Amino acid sequence: MxxxxxxxxxxxxxxxxxxxxxxxxxxxxxxxxxxxxxxxxxxxxxxxxxxxxxxxxxxxxxxxxxxxxxxxxxxxxxxxxxxxxxxxxxxxxxxxxxxxxxxxxxxxxxxxxxxxxxxxxxxELAEKGESTGLHINNRDYQAFWGDQLLDLTPVEFRLLSALHAHPGRVYRRDELINIAYDDHRIVSDRTVDSHIKNLRQKLHAAGAGDIIQAVYGVGYRYLL
Missing domain, CATH: 3.40.50.2300 (Response regulator)
Structure with missing residues (x-):
């Protein structure tokens, strides 16, 4: 049980x-x-x-x-x-x-x-020796796709870490702003979109494909 x-x-x-x-x-x-x-x-x-x-x-x-x-x-x-x-x-x-x-x-x-x-x-994946590809090290602010270290900014890392922690969950842009910035600065939705765009480009270059999906009019989610 x-x-x-x-x-x-x-x-x-x-x-x-x-x-x-x-x-x-x-x-x-x-x-x-x-x-x-x-x-x-x-x-x-x-x-x-x-x-x-x-x-x-x-x-x-x-x-x-x-x-x-x-x-x-x-x-x-x-x-x-x-x-x-x-x-x-x-x-x-x-x-x-x-x-x-x-x-x-x-x-x-x-x-x-x-x-x-x-x-x-x-x-079950771990027991089979399989991997979802993305590995997050929150202590050292590092993210890996397979064995490749992703060159992420602190903001990009925080966004990726939050999305990866909850696969399938849709994060609103305002939630992502609060995760990305801990000093309560005023930023626009376009700023978040720009960070996500850069993050997706880096993931795609590492061979990850489109694992961050835009949800029209709402925000973004991480796909398994």
Whole structure:
């Protein structure tokens, strides 16, 4: 049975998530503190973690940072709508997705299902010795297509890292602006389009093909 760890200190939200995920067939454990979450992840190695940002003990961002030192378990942040900076920082620390409060519990289950499908798909490729081609090293700000190091600017790397972390998800241009620039500067949609254009050219030159797809009137997504 697939194990889900919920890290949420609000009792009502925690119980709601437990109930819905158990009904969906998952084995669920829930804790309220960040330090307890770290201990559980080290000891029981869950298949996915739903992680609130604001926690007693150690906050969710620090939990994510420490977990990424020893585990690749999928992490989905639960964050308040006004905590936009937390969502951006969380993705850079290695979170795989985020869900904004207030949320529909059915949406949470659907997102968990999708994340676990992707995780199993990647695991199966690894067992077969196959590769999706693109490899991201967030610690050193490096991206590789196969064995070839891509010559990316910091902005291009941040865009590629975010898109690659969520294959198939459509990122709006305003979301990509927030990911690309952490100083809240005012930039236009055309600036993002220009960065994506350069990024696609570099990927294509490395033999990657058209793995970043434009979604007309919305933004961009990464294709597996």
């Amino acid at each position: 697939t194990d889900i760890l919920i890290v949420e200190d609000e009792a009502a939200i925690q119980q709601l998530l437990v109930d819905y995920l158990q009904q969906a067939g998952y084995k669920v454990k829930a804790v309220k503190r960040g330090d307890d979450a770290l201990e559980c992840i080290r000891e029981s190695a869950p298949d996915l973690v739903l992680l609130d940002v604001m926690l007693p003990g150690i906050d969710g961002l620090e939990v994510c940072r420490q977990v990424r030192e020893f585990s690749h378990v999928p992490i989905v942040f639960l964050t308040a709508r006004h905590d936009e900076i937390d969502r951006i920082v969380g993705l850079r620390l290695g979170a795989d997705d985020y869900i904004v409060k207030p949320f529909s519990p059915r949406e949470v289950v659907a997102r968990v299902d999708a994340m676990l499908r992707r995780s199993r798909w990647y695991s």
